Amino acid sequence: MSDIATPLLAAKDLSKEFRTGRRETFTAVEGVSFDVHRRQTLGIVGESGSGKSTTARMIARLIDPTSGSVEFQGEEITQHSGASLRDFRSGVQMVFQDPYSSLNPRHTVEEVVSAPLRYQKRTAAGGCRSMVKAAMERVGLNPDHSTRYPRQFSGGQAQRIGIARALIVEPKLVICDEAVSALDVSVQAQVLELLVDLQRERDISYIFIAHDLAVVRQIAHKVAVMQKGRIVEQGPRDEIFDDPQHEYTKALLASVPSIDPRWDAGRRS
Template identity: 65%
Template structure:
């Protein structure tokens, strides 16, 4: 089995020009949104990229998906450099990497039916929907938990959670190996978030693809991530497997983020209290074993 990561980004930098007075771009002035970011995503895993708004995580997602160009650095997919792809080569790459965006309503064309939205990536690739457009659309709708009889409806006729399922169906249409979820559940109600997270996990088990999951909500991240990378100020300040980052954070910024997570899930709070009690017991053990304490 190949050990080559599905995605490998090395020393990514993205700078944007800074506008001066009057809205005019000032020559030579730039803002560095992403600063020397390196990350890898293995086959079948979920890497969560987390941080506050403005930390650079969504810009990083767009860089690795080749939605925007890098200022410097390298993006490799399955070991091949895709940083400078264009034309047909870029089309082929986008068959392998799809994006689910934050706001389903703004990312879906309101004038298009579900059929046209879901089949658009295939048509963009110059491919015909297998089994015909209607059958293909209805099959994908069933897979993401939508009523296939609504294949001719428009996005505005669906709830937010349902519209996001359409976005997921569109991403699945070309059979990607990597799905980038850019704050894909942050605009949804908590109960709907859980439904979409469960759907994403189920699809990953069935298809074996990888996720780069962009989020600021650590409660959501813990439900889906295999590994976690924490971003602040355009840089990754901490990275590791999920439980290590959550249970033993090394960076002060990570500890601050975790401290802001509401303790609303009983199983998490119980586990946290158990770990705290175990640490306290270890610290007290020498004192409890002393003659004065045991009565010897």
């Protein structure tokens, strides 16, 4: 056995306060720490207002934390700007919940998917189109449809466009913020499978944020449970699901509706 690797990403004591008035602040996230290794998925679960999306946005540097730090490949990135921020962003991409509102409706799929390349100033002549087509093909879209607009695709296909856009810069970490929540179950299962296949193939790490605990069990190696801005419990997937310690985790798990086990014929064996 060689040494323990430096985590791909480590969040340390992250907090975020928002001003809500002249003298009032609201603490959305408080003292959140976790790490994610290569080819590993951290699931973050919690109910609305628990701070999971704010956490994701701090990791992606879409908003700045009030305090705490984020290390990516051992390097503190919370102060990055300009070229170093751009470098960081080629390593970290996001996929959002609603593909229609997160993809520009006036841009063709080719423009949407190649946008991160343009931002990265990596538009090698002629290379862009072939990269877009390769990314579309990999996520199961017909590359001949690259001149269509997002609205011409179903919800599941549109989410594949969002995944192709994230993949095109070959990120090491993809943050999925409720990325499958809006999809029908059959489509959801396919997109989850695609995400796992991509992880196996490219050693991608995910931070997978979801309110649906059953979905998180399908994809995450480890799970952090958030409530009111704090992580109340985190650990390996099976420990969290099979032997939860915190009262809130227990309550969450007990609330998940399940198909009556006496009847359940659709269970995978």
